[in-house]
Amino acid sequence: MKKAIHIGVTGGAGQICYSLLYRLAAGDVFPSDQPIVLHILELPHALSALKGVVMELEDCAFPLLSGIVIGDDPHRVFDGVDFALLVGAKPRGKGMERADLLEQNAQIFVEQGKALSHNKKVKVLVVGNPANTNALVLSHNAKDLPRENIRSMMRLDQNRAITQLAKKAEVSVKSVKKVAVWGNHSASMVPDYDNALIGGKSAKEVIHDLPWLQGEFMKTVQERGAAIIAARGFSSAASAAHAIISSIRDWIYETPEDDFYVAGIHAKGNPYHIQEDIFFSFPLSGGEIVPHLKVDSFLEAKIKASEKELIAERDAVRKWL
Numbered sequence: 001m002k003k004a005i006h007i008g009v010t011g012g013a014g015q016i017c018y019s020l021l022y023r024l025a026a027g028d029v030f031p032s033d034q035p036i037v038l039h040i041l042e043l044p045h046a047l048s049a050l051k052g053v054v055m056e057l058e059d060c061a062f063p064l065l066s067g068i069v070i071g072d073d074p075h076r077v078f079d080g081v082d083f084a085l086l087v088g089a090k091p092r093g094k095g096m097e098r099a100d101l102l103e104q105n106a107q108i109f110v111e112q113g114k115a116l117s118h119n120k121k122v123k124v125l126v127v128g129n130p131a132n133t134n135a136l137v138l139s140h141n142a143k144d145l146p147r148e149n150i151r152s153m154m155r156l157d158q159n160r161a162i163t164q165l166a167k168k169a170e171v172s173v174k175s176v177k178k179v180a181v182w183g184n185h186s187a188s189m190v191p192d193y194d195n196a197l198i199g200g201k202s203a204k205e206v207i208h209d210l211p212w213l214q215g216e217f218m219k220t221v222q223e224r225g226a227a228i229i230a231a232r233g234f235s236s237a238a239s240a241a242h243a244i245i246s247s248i249r250d251w252i253y254e255t256p257e258d259d260f261y262v263a264g265i266h267a268k269g270n271p272y273h274i275q276e277d278i279f280f281s282f283p284l285s286g287g288e289i290v291p292h293l294k295v296d297s298f299l300e301a302k303i304k305a306s307e308k309e310l311i312a313e314r315d316a317v318r319k320w321l
């Protein structure tokens with residue numbers, strides 16, 4: 001029997017985890033003979049609900065699930081994890097200012113950063129919003145953890161952009177490649193129609209409708225989260241869980257030569273002159289930023305605006321860095 005991979009997950013009693021935990025345990029990430037142990041962190045008041053989630057995990061009799069650790073103390077729960085999927089976060093309450101949201105989440109990621117700091121091998125994916133700035137706070141507080149071990153999730157935005165392009169061109173999503181989404185995981189994100197390929201050709205040429213690409217396409221991707229809340233009454237959960245699964249696979253498996261993926265990474269040393277101390281979404285291949293991509297002036301201005309938003313978010317949490 002192979003040695004188990006230990007996966008830390010936060011927010012275990014929440015919506016996304018109700019899909020994510022079962023997919024991890026079913027073997028959707030690692031090879032089919034790879035056992036895993038789940039280490040699930042929750043807030044004290046949600047531990048009883050988490051116990052119900054655990055009972056259901058047990059009732060699935062997943063052959064690859066060789067252990068479950070639960071608790072509310074990140075130092076104990078994260079002990080020995082190979083991955084930390086940080087899904088749990090403070091949601092924006094009614095009337096809450098964005099600055100308060102940033103501040104309250106920063107405190108969570110200060111503590112979790114400290115709990116993960118001594119673990120130099122762990123790969124950390126921040127999902128809880130505001131994901132990019134939470135990742136920045138975590139990176140400053142996990143002082144011994146290399147920054148390249150920390151990412152924020154942008155894969156759901158990439159998947160959304162791929163589907164919109166495929167639907168417009170009336171092709172399978174399999175034909176759509178190299179779709180970058182630059183910047184922040186917020187309405188300022190920049191889905192890149194300029195480098196995207198459909199059937200190996202420029203998406204701009206295939207779709208041949210620049211007003212649609214610059215208007216409806218970008219807006220649909222940027223506002224998809226809000227559209228799902230309006231339709232379903234709850235935020236995206238199954239698609240977010242799927243994007244987390246894809247993000248781990250992107251990280252550990254080779255990137256196909258004809259494609260790239262996206263994630264928020266620490267921008268230090270980036271080739272696109274983006275401010276260095278922020279977590280910014282770039283197109284990646286095998287863990288490296290894909291260099292030499294060019295975008296038109298319309299997208300360039302949008303990328304600058306998203307960078308500006310991330311700098312303002314960083315300034316709002318400065319005291320936690």
Ligand code: NAX
Binds near residue numbers: 013130
């Ligand atoms: P839920 O509110 O259903 O669940 C969140 C869970 O996290 C709750 O059970 C809560 O008790 C727990 N929690 C809060 N603080 C915690 C802490 N300090 N330690 C451990 N657990 C904690 O939210 P859900 O729909 O599951 O979404 C979770 C987060 O993902 C939200 O911040 C959401 O905004 C964010 N998202 C990020 C996405 C991305 O692409 N980066 C997309 C999906 C999602 O919107």
